Amino acid sequence: MNDDILLRVEGVEKSYPGVRALKGITTFIRKGEVRALIGENGAGKSTLIKCIMGVETLSKGKIEINVDGRWCAPRNAIDAKRLGMYANYQHVNIAKDLSIAENYYLGRWVKNRCGVIDWNLMNRQSQQVIDKFQLHVDAKAKIRDLPVALQAMVTISKISVNEKIRLVVFDEPTALLENDKVEILFRFIRELKQQGIAVIYISHRLEEIIDICDTVTVLKDGAYVETRPVCDVDKEYLISKMVGRPMEDIYRISHYPAGAGLMRAEGISVPNQFENMSFALHAGEILGFFGLVGAGRSEVMRAIFGVTRITKGQVCIKGKPVKIRSPKDAMKRGIGFLTEDRRLDGLALEQTMRINVNMNSYDMISKWGIISLARENQRAEEHRKRIRIVTPSTQQLVSRLSGGNQQKVVIAKLLCRQPDILIFDEPTVGVDVGAKEEIFQIIQNLTRQGKGVILISSYLPEVMGLSDRLVVMAEGRVVDTIGKERLERMTEEDVLRIASMTGQSKLSTGVAS
Amino acid sequence: MPKNPSFWRRITARRETLTRYLSLVTTVLLMVVFGLIRSSFLGPRNIVNILKDLSPVMVMACGEAFVLLLGSIDLSIGAIASCSAVLLTVLLPVMGPWAYAVVLGYGVLTGLLNGFLHTRLGVPSFIATLSTQAIWQSCAYLISGGQPLTMLPPVWPYVNWGKIIFLEAVPLLFLVALAVLVAYAFINRLTAVGRVVTATGANERAAWLMGCNVRRSKMLAFLCSGLGAAIGGILFAIKLKSGIPTVGTQYTMLAIAAAVLGGVSMTGGKGAIALTLLGAMLITVIQNGMNVIGVNGLWQQIIFGSLLLAAIYLNSDKSHKGLIVK
Numbered sequence: 001m002n003d004d005i006l007l008r009v010e011g012v013e014k015s016y017p018g019v020r021a022l023k024g025i026t027t028f029i030r031k032g033e034v035r036a037l038i039g040e041n042g043a044g045k046s047t048l049i050k051c052i053m054g055v056e057t058l059s060k061g062k063i064e065i066n067v068d069g070r071w072c073a074p075r076n077a078i079d080a081k082r083l084g085m086y087a088n089y090q091h092v093n094i095a096k097d098l099s100i101a102e103n104y105y106l107g108r109w110v111k112n113r114c115g116v117i118d119w120n121l122m123n124r125q126s127q128q129v130i131d132k133f134q135l136h137v138d139a140k141a142k143i144r145d146l147p148v149a150l151q152a153m154v155t156i157s158k159i160s161v162n163e164k165i166r167l168v169v170f171d172e173p174t175a176l177l178e179n180d181k182v183e184i185l186f187r188f189i190r191e192l193k194q195q196g197i198a199v200i201y202i203s204h205r206l207e208e209i210i211d212i213c214d215t216v217t218v219l220k221d222g223a224y225v226e227t228r229p230v231c232d233v234d235k236e237y238l239i240s241k242m243v244g245r246p247m248e249d250i251y252r253i254s255h256y257p258a259g260a261g262l263m264r265a266e267g268i269s270v271p272n273q274f275e276n277m278s279f280a281l282h283a284g285e286i287l288g289f290f291g292l293v294g295a296g297r298s299e300v301m302r303a304i305f306g307v308t309r310i311t312k313g314q315v316c317i318k319g320k321p322v323k324i325r326s327p328k329d330a331m332k333r334g335i336g337f338l339t340e341d342r343r344l345d346g347l348a349l350e351q352t353m354r355i356n357v358n359m360n361s362y363d364m365i366s367k368w369g370i371i372s373l374a375r376e377n378q379r380a381e382e383h384r385k386r387i388r389i390v391t392p393s394t395q396q397l398v399s400r401l402s403g404g405n406q407q408k409v410v411i412a413k414l415l416c417r418q419p420d421i422l423i424f425d426e427p428t429v430g431v432d433v434g435a436k437e438e439i440f441q442i443i444q445n446l447t448r449q450g451k452g453v454i455l456i457s458s459y460l461p462e463v464m465g466l467s468d469r470l471v472v473m474a475e476g477r478v479v480d481t482i483g484k485e486r487l488e489r490m491t492e493e494d495v496l497r498i499a500s501m502t503g504q505s506k507l508s509t510g511v512a513s
Numbered sequence: 514m515p516k517n518p519s520f521w522r523r524i525t526a527r528r529e530t531l532t533r534y535l536s537l538v539t540t541v542l543l544m545v546v547f548g549l550i551r552s553s554f555l556g557p558r559n560i561v562n563i564l565k566d567l568s569p570v571m572v573m574a575c576g577e578a579f580v581l582l583l584g585s586i587d588l589s590i591g592a593i594a595s596c597s598a599v600l601l602t603v604l605l606p607v608m609g610p611w612a613y614a615v616v617l618g619y620g621v622l623t624g625l626l627n628g629f630l631h632t633r634l635g636v637p638s639f640i641a642t643l644s645t646q647a648i649w650q651s652c653a654y655l656i657s658g659g660q661p662l663t664m665l666p667p668v669w670p671y672v673n674w675g676k677i678i679f680l681e682a683v684p685l686l687f688l689v690a691l692a693v694l695v696a697y698a699f700i701n702r703l704t705a706v707g708r709v710v711t712a713t714g715a716n717e718r719a720a721w722l723m724g725c726n727v728r729r730s731k732m733l734a735f736l737c738s739g740l741g742a743a744i745g746g747i748l749f750a751i752k753l754k755s756g757i758p759t760v761g762t763q764y765t766m767l768a769i770a771a772a773v774l775g776g777v778s779m780t781g782g783k784g785a786i787a788l789t790l791l792g793a794m795l796i797t798v799i800q801n802g803m804n805v806i807g808v809n810g811l812w813q814q815i816i817f818g819s820l821l822l823a824a825i826y827l828n829s830d831k832s833h834k835g836l837i838v839k
Binding site (some may be wrong): 132304326327328330331332337339344345346347348349350351355359360362363366370371373413431 | 569702703704705708709711714715716719720721722723724725726776782783
């Protein structure tokens, strides 16, 4: 019985400063089992995977893999690979300037008799793998030149090149794939299963899970909910376990009547990211954006903010067509952008809270080009009180603050410039419930002041609960724009269905206004 | 090695504070030691010497600190200083005090060139400045003919201000250097461009996404570095009353060491320009002290190399970024 088990996850806990990401997860995975892992964003799926793959160290508990009867715990990522554990992460994670064959054999080059790397052999073998996955490309093709879907397939097929595989993790493997490619992936997974390899499969697309997996584990808020055989469950049941809790009060904020038009996008496109996007934002309104991974929500906002260049279409602000070439331009036009990844894109972590808050608005507190330290401090203190940033002093390093407070620092920084249009991209990622509620309050106050808020979230209760209107995106296009009344009648499942384009919902590229 | 793992964590946690006071404490300690060995070390005459020696290093170090704050590095400052010293010596007889303006202008241009190569052409800063270093070094040799040039009596009136000493202990040269330090610290702390330099070093992407003019700040940092090097070269020339084409060579490393000892992080985004004073002081005291007690000068580079490594070790942040130089 015990021989049958491949992976033991026992009492795993993981905490980051300010956040408990995993709260005691215990589960066992058998050889040849395909285990689905589902949960909302922030439920801890990715963290658990990182722990299993040795990328993150555990705070508590243990993870062990059965290596021919011996139980081994991977100490780090290299160790995990040595033990036969492979992962296909959510984002394409390969060397883009190398060829497919070079990527397949990266780090384990095959040498010929003279001790020289045998490219002919490797190219030949790579071609066999490529043919097996029906990718119809040359093994020597550079990854960069391939479309994203093919790049994703290369990372998937790369796993099959390895020997002695024991466990494979797929994190949202189908987010970027078309239907025929998904079929190929499933064939690969069944093949792995026959070889007695265990598979962990993460996906938001529940039909897929019911189709390919044997068992399914539900996580919620970093805690283990349950594990069940797939034959016992259906989509509705899974959704109820995953997202079906009653909408909590935190989403109940006051809404204000929409005022004049603030911003309008007319058929804007960025090649390979999104096409023909049209929507409008009014004063006092919260416009939600929802879509599955890879739907292109953040990409649209980045383009509007001048991070990437819009190639087609037009953005109008307060009725006037504008060309935004850089974030600086965007800010001058009164747009504020809360980026998705605050650590990477939003904060100078090793600087004080005071400096971070003021960083983008020195011109507003300077005279003759000289910054007034008094006003700088006063402003930091003001925001610290107004939006309740919990910190011993404004001189505290931002890296020492909790996730929620870090997020509030970024928001304070945005507010310093007093923008009319605020784009919040995943404002509550890695933020605990209390801070979430406070962030929603801030959003409410902004709309009361007549500002327009665009809210991007992968978390359905949040985006459904807060939005006045909801734009649903899939594959770089607007699939539907749902008004408040219709939104109130819809369940999360309805929206998910629209977003995954599996339902009968009428496809409309309609202009929202 | 102590078994208790928290011991090391405590040390690493304190590392920041440790480096901040390390230079100051070590400087004082060394002054006492050197003073005990040779009482003349602490005499007013030697204090003047130390302050004079300190001036060029300090100026070069605060320019370098600007670039380090960016997370970049400027390896050309030594060559720029040498070239400036030679230029000044050559130009003083021809154009009198205007020579100073020309050399300062030259410093600005060298800095802008480095900045241009780095920001517009996208050459990594250490490659860009390594190349310009070679160019300016060669220029210094060519202009001087490979020989140290001496300032002749006719130009002495233009350089004699270097001999002025206040209160029998504070040379004017040092006050000039101090003024540069204060100006640089002011730019870094109290102007938007200067603040953006630090912000860029801390998180370039975030700074850009916030609408900061990252490129302008990078240009400013390299400009300050070039100008600092040129002023350093001028101070060398005045102090020695000659233009030696190799005078700045070893000071690239010493300036980096001084900035790092003053708490500037090699990965950028952390540190204060004013504190380079402490780092420069430590270096000068070691240099001067070893001369006074008669240590073979050939040993000095070993000491300084080790000192730089130690300073960078204490200052480096091993938890986040794997990069040393961007």
